[in-house]
Amino acid sequence: MSGTGRRRAGEGAGEVRLTPRGRILMWSVGVCSALLLGVAGVGAWVYQDLDGNIQGADLDNKLGGNRPANLSPGSKNILVVGSDSRDGDNAEYGEDLTTMQSDTLMVLHIPANREWATVVSFPRDSWVEIPACDKGDGTKSAPHQFKINEAFAIGGTSGEVAEAAACTIRTVEANTGLRIDHFMSVDFQGFKGMVNALGGIEVCPEQAIHDEKAHLDLDAGCQTVRDEDALGYVRARYSIGDGSDTGRIGRQQEFMQALAERAQSKLSSPNALYGFLQSATKSLTTDESLAGIKPLYGVASEIKDIPSDRLTFLTVPNYPREADVPTDKANLVWQYPQAAGLFTSLAKDEEIDKKQLQADTEDPVYASSVRVRVLNGTGISGRAAAVAGKLRQAGFTVVATGNAPQATRTTISRPQGLDARAEVLASRLPDVRAGQSTGAAADTVTLTVGTDLDPEDIR
Numbered sequence: 275m276s277g278t279g280r281r282r283a284g285e286g287a288g289e290v291r292l293t294p295r296g297r298i299l300m301w302s303v304g305v306c307s308a309l310l311l312g313v314a315g316v317g318a319w320v321y322q323d324l325d326g327n328i329q330g331a332d333l334d335n336k337l338g339g340n341r342p343a344n345l346s347p348g349s350k351n352i353l354v355v356g357s358d359s360r361d362g363d364n365a366e367y368g369e370d371l372t373t374m375q376s377d378t379l380m381v382l383h384i385p386a387n388r389e390w391a392t393v394v395s396f397p398r399d400s401w402v403e404i405p406a407c408d409k410g411d412g413t414k415s416a417p418h419q420f421k422i423n424e425a426f427a428i429g430g431t432s433g434e435v436a437e438a439a440a441c442t443i444r445t446v447e448a449n450t451g452l453r454i455d456h457f458m459s460v461d462f463q464g465f466k467g468m469v470n471a472l473g474g475i476e477v478c479p480e481q482a483i484h485d486e487k488a489h490l491d492l493d494a495g496c497q498t499v500r501d502e503d504a505l506g507y508v509r510a511r512y513s514i515g516d517g518s519d520t521g522r523i524g525r526q527q528e529f530m531q532a533l534a535e536r537a538q539s540k541l542s543s544p545n546a547l548y549g550f551l552q553s554a555t556k557s558l559t560t561d562e563s564l565a566g567i568k569p570l571y572g573v574a575s576e577i578k579d580i581p582s583d584r585l586t587f588l589t590v591p592n593y594p595r596e597a598d599v600p601t602d603k604a605n606l607v608w609q610y611p612q613a614a615g616l617f618t619s620l621a622k623d624e625e626i627d628k629k630q631l632q633a634d635t636e637d638p639v640y641a642s643s644v645r646v647r648v649l650n651g652t653g654i655s656g657r658a659a660a661v662a663g664k665l666r667q668a669g670f671t672v673v674a675t676g677n678a679p680q681a682t683r684t685t686i687s688r689p690q691g692l693d694a695r696a697e698v699l700a701s702r703l704p705d706v707r708a709g710q711s712t713g714a715a716a717d718t719v720t721l722t723v724g725t726d727l728d729p730e731d732i733r
Contacts, residue, residue: 351453
């Protein structure tokens with residue numbers, strides 16, 4: 275997307291028009307920066323008041339020891355969650371839901387040189403491996419596959435943000451290989467308070483929106499939304515556009531851009547700004563090292579001078595899981611090897627070429643199109659079956675299992691013409707590359723499992 279949210283001629287001062295192709299800016303970049311710029315000009319008592327609003331989540335001893343290594347010292351990965359506890363005023367948003375929920379999930383990568391930044395959004399319908407997590411009530415969940423946003427709900431069973439954050443961080447780390455350094459969560463009701471304090475945000479839907487799940491009923495055309503309408507607008511999905519979660523991500527990001535511009539326009543209005551800052555800080559929960567105006571100001575200072583053309587916004591490459599599992603019409607799977615390449619680049623602190631990534635994802639190779647023969651070279655009974663089971667879960671078509679001479683390293687061989695399919699398989703395995711073999715079946719990729727491969731490491 276390109277362009278910016280802008281004011282129409284003849285509109286009241288400060289009213290922001292949300293254009294269809296508005297430039298995407300995440301709240302943690304735009305709104306947080308506006309928040310901190312505003313705080314810089316207030317008195318000490320206001321500073322202390324706002325500083326005390328920010329909640330710190332103690333994540334110590336909750337993340338476990340088997341975490342990805344930091345491959346780029348000096349860089350930062352900040353996990354940002356838009357959360358909804360389903361308690362109190364939030365209870366109307368979701369039938370039969372009693373746990374904490376996350377509707378928005380993204381990672382902000384700040385490189386060591388502070389010359390660029392990338393924001394990666396994770397569709398909530400992403401079908402991923404959820405690791406075992408403490409639920410906060412004395413019990414632990416079993417590892418399983420489900421939508422990525424379930425991690426927040428599992429960890430938040432007891433209503434503790436720290437537990438919800440810990441399970442979400444562990445899930446993101448396990449599926450991406452990225453080391454998460456910090457965590458931020460913004461609650462729905464705080465978001466609504468921010469919008470109201472600024473007098474609302476103008477949106478311009480081309481068609482009327484009637485969405486019972488989001489409690490939204492809007493006419494077509496430009497109008498200012500606040501209260502439940504503002505919240506419903508960013509939550510609505512099935513009644514707008516193609517009904518996809520990726521479509522909602524784009525709309526949420528555009529709305530955050532408009533909110534950021536509106537907040538910045540109010541820096542000279544003490545009453546509006548104070549109300550906005552109060553709602554923003556009260557809705558914000560972070561890890562303990564970020565829980566305060568000073569550390570947040572430090573983050574804002576690191577990103578405020580990044581040129582707009584080097585602030586990149588992406589969604590994890592994906593396709594409908596229905597392509598691999600015909601009965602699943604509700605979820606998405608990440609597209610490999612492009613998703614793995616994205617995560618590896620960020621882990622190594624390498625700037626992403628968005629245009630190249632988009633070009634590479636135009637023709638996805640579905641996992642179901644990859645026929646795999648799994649051979650056990652470990653000497654461990656049942657290892658081929660265990661690996662085959664994990665590959666089937668990931669959507670691959672496993673056609674046979676068997677034994678091979680003992681091998682320390684896992685290898686992939688493929689006949690000519692199956693390069694792309696072999697690459698898709700290799701991208702799901704740690705440190706495995708595909709080689710060529712003329713002896714393999716014409717339509718089958720052969721995976722020889724060595725002692726270096728743990729089936730649990732298959733993405």
